[in-house]
Amino acid sequence: MSTASRPIRAGTLLVHQVRNVAESLRWGVLLVNGFFRGFGPRTRDGFGVLLDRVGAELGCRVRLLDGG
Numbered sequence: 001m002s003t004a005s006r007p008i009r010a011g012t013l014l015v016h017q018v019r020n021v022a023e024s025l026r027w028g029v030l031l032v033n034g035f036f037r038g039f040g041p042r043t044r045d046g047f048g049v050l051l052d053r054v055g056a057e058l059g060c061r062v063r064l065l066d067g068g
Contacts, residue, residue: 011060011061014051016047044064047064048064051064
């Protein structure tokens, strides 16, 4: 998992990524993924809530970009 920010013309772009970095037992990742159905939308929703709180504290507009 990584989170990074970089300046863009419209402000700052904050990027949060979750990656599969398994080197051994890669087959297990496919098996375990079944337990994480819906994880992406829940993570996005939770990140949106956190982003709203940060924006409120800083007194600035925030928004989630469309897409994945």
